[in-house]
Amino acid sequence: MNDNDQARRNIDIVVTAMRELFVEKDLTALDRYWAEPYVQHSPQMPDGLGTLRAAVPGLEGFSWEPQRTAAQDDLVFTHSRVHGWGPGPTVIVDIFRLENGRIVEHWDVVQELTPPEATASGNSMV
Numbered sequence: 780m781n782d783n784d785q786a787r788r789n790i791d792i793v794v795t796a797m798r799e800l801f802v803e804k805d806l807t808a809l810d811r812y813w814a815e816p817y818v819q820h821s822p823q824m825p826d827g828l829g830t831l832r833a834a835v836p837g838l839e840g841f842s843w844e845p846q847r848t849a850a851q852d853d854l855v856f857t858h859s860r861v862h863g864w865g866p867g868p869t870v871i872v873d874i875f876r877l878e879n880g881r882i883v884e885h886w887d888v889v890q891e892l893t894p895p896e897a898t899a900s901g902n903s904m905v
Contacts, residue, residue: 786850793855794845795876796882801843804835814881821887838863846905853877860892860905869893870904 785881795811799805809828819826824834841863849856853876861869876884895903 782852788857789850789853789877789878792850792877792880793857793882794848797843797845797857797873800831800835801838804838806832806835812882814878814883818859818882818884820885821889858905864889865891 792812793898796808799808799812809831813828813831815828817826817828819830824830842861844860845857846860847856847858855875857871857873857875857876859871859873861871868891870890870895872888874886877880890904895901898904
């Protein structure tokens with residue numbers, strides 16, 4: 780498998796994992812696509828998969844709409860529009876590190892969605 784094939788495979792794993800866990804609320808996705816020790820760099824969440832297991836069932840009106848994905852080596856990047864994570868629409872850049880085809884580490888940058896007409900440039904955030 781070449782680097783491009785591995786990058787595509789890693790993107791497919793992350794997109795499938797996120798859809799199954801967060802959109803379909805299938806907690807068994809954690810067993811298929813994540814692995815312990817799970818290192819969490821998000822400032823509001825501790826390490827380990829227990830926090831995800833507890834948080835997902837309570838997400839109301841949640842939607843995850845990836846707009847862009849990219850991969851390099853063992854990292855996958857998603858740039859997404861999200862509803863139901865905060866009080867209003869949110870833009871999230873997630874970075875996932877995979878090991879042996881499983882998500883083992885996560886970073887994110889979370890920002891409230893600002894409509895294009897309210898940005899200095901007039902450009903959309905996503």
